[in-house]
Amino acid sequence: MLRVGTWLSIPIRRRTLVVAGILALALLVACVLTLTQGSLGIPLAQLPSAVVDPPDARTAFVLNILRGPRLVVAVGTGAALGISGCLFQTVTRNPLGSPDVIGLGSGASAGAAAAAFLLPGVVPTPVGALIGAVLAMALVYVGTGRGFASPSRMILVGIGVSAMAVAFVQFVSTRVGQQQATTLAAYISGTLADRSWNQGAIIWVALLVLVPCALVLGRRLDLVEMGDELADALGARTSQTRSLVILVAIGLSTASVAVAGPISFVALTAPQVARRLARAPGASIPLSALMGSVLMLTADLLVQLGAFGYQLPVGLLTALVGGVYLGYLLLREWKKGTV
Numbered sequence: 001m002l003r004v005g006t007w008l009s010i011p012i013r014r015r016t017l018v019v020a021g022i023l024a025l026a027l028l029v030a031c032v033l034t035l036t037q038g039s040l041g042i043p044l045a046q047l048p049s050a051v052v053d054p055p056d057a058r059t060a061f062v063l064n065i066l067r068g069p070r071l072v073v074a075v076g077t078g079a080a081l082g083i084s085g086c087l088f089q090t091v092t093r094n095p096l097g098s099p100d101v102i103g104l105g106s107g108a109s110a111g112a113a114a115a116a117f118l119l120p121g122v123v124p125t126p127v128g129a130l131i132g133a134v135l136a137m138a139l140v141y142v143g144t145g146r147g148f149a150s151p152s153r154m155i156l157v158g159i160g161v162s163a164m165a166v167a168f169v170q171f172v173s174t175r176v177g178q179q180q181a182t183t184l185a186a187y188i189s190g191t192l193a194d195r196s197w198n199q200g201a202i203i204w205v206a207l208l209v210l211v212p213c214a215l216v217l218g219r220r221l222d223l224v225e226m227g228d229e230l231a232d233a234l235g236a237r238t239s240q241t242r243s244l245v246i247l248v249a250i251g252l253s254t255a256s257v258a259v260a261g262p263i264s265f266v267a268l269t270a271p272q273v274a275r276r277l278a279r280a281p282g283a284s285i286p287l288s289a290l291m292g293s294v295l296m297l298t299a300d301l302l303v304q305l306g307a308f309g310y311q312l313p314v315g316l317l318t319a320l321v322g323g324v325y326l327g328y329l330l331l332r333e334w335k336k337g338t339v
Contacts, residue, residue: 016278016287023274023290027075030297034071035062038305064197067304073195074300074314075293076203077260080252082274082292083214083285085267087249090221091242092155098268099253102158105262106165107136108254109188112261113172116184120176125187126199130258136161137250147243154246190263190315192300199259206255213248214285221245263315265322266292272325 036044040062046055054060062068081099088097099105111132115123123131141147143157169188173181186193220241253267270292274284277291299317 013278013280016280016284019274019277020287020290023287023294026294027290027297030294030301031071031075034074034297034301034304035067037301040066069195069197069200070192070300070304071297072197072200073203073259074192074297076200076207077192077256077263078266078270078293078296079289080203080207080256080292081263081266081296082270082288082290083211084249084252084256085269085292086271086274086285086288087214087221087245087252088267089271091245091249095272096268097155098265099249100262100264100267102140102154103136103161103165104133104250104253104257105264106162106169107139108133108257108262110165110168111135112187113169113184116180117172117176120180125184126258126261129187129261130254132165133254133257133262136165137254186313187261189313190261190318191313192260192303193313195259203255203259206252210248210251210255211285211289214245217241217245217248218285261313261315263296264319265325266295266318269322269325270295 032044032047035042036047040058042050042059042062046059049055050059050063054063085098088099088101089095091097108129109132112125112129114132115125115128119128139161140154140157143160144150144153146153173184176184220237256263271284271288273295274287274291278284278287295318296314299321300314303312303314303317
């Protein structure tokens with residue numbers, strides 16, 4: 001058991017440490033490949049010194065403009081989505097729970113569409129997406145009648161909010177010009193192209209603020225997973241804990257939307273894969289963060305290397321893989337009789 005003063009304790013298991021070490025190594029390898037592969041890649045032997053002091057303008061361009069910010073945003077966004085999905089699935093006790101389910105991604109897409117259609121050139125697309133995500137969550141909060149205390153109501157209201165948001169996006173796509181529609185389609189699919197250090201700072205500040213909150217709530221979250229009555233008897237204050245955890249999860253998801261657009265299914269798959277590798281009960285917040293970063297960076301590496309003939313928005317690749325995994329989860333839950 002790892003303890004930080006009297007306010008935080010983190011259970012440590014040998015298998016969990018081994019899995020975390022493997023994921024950290026995989027993440028490091030993906031980072032190195034991102035910076036060294038391709039026609040503009042930095043030679044591996046020169047990479048350590050180049051990171052400290054780029055020897056020429058070409059290397060500085062790759063590190064500071066082309067790939068460095070993109071790598072930082074990919075790692076941070078993957079971690080934020082992984083933790084967000086872990087929190088949602090634990091607090092709802094449902095392997096299908098994720099921010100996508102309650103309409104956050106669809107709301108972000110609608111916000112981006114509104115910025116492109118109603119206020120072109122006035123409101124940046126990422127700002128519109130952020131506003132849309134916040135408004136979608138506000139509608140879910142009001143629509144449940146109980147705030148974020150009822151996961152089942154959140155999912156039902158979220159489906160309705162998603163349907164309205166998707167309809168609005170489709171309407172806008174038929175009204176804007178071809179160039180605007182192409183730009184909008186790329187953004188709402190989720191993209192890491194043309195990222196900047198400012199966007200990297202946004203996602204990492206969000207992680208620094210919200211991850212400690214998630215860890216502090218982790219012990220109460222483990223109790224909530226055992227059932228509301230038992231958790232309340234042990235002092236977990238189920239309703240309050242659930243609302244706080246969902247707010248943290250929404251904050252992480254909204255930050256990821258602000259810097260990369262609505263990237264689908266990472267929040268769904270990362271915690272599930274992490275939990276199965278570790279074979280540990282409870283919320284695996286650090287492992288989910290590592291797995292989310294590995295999945296996001298690996299998908300973006302494949303996209304950058306043109307593995308599909310040309311560079312796709314990374315969200316399309318994660319949606320493809322995540323959709324297959326969602327089908328597997330649905331089939332498994334159906335066989336168990338839970339859906």
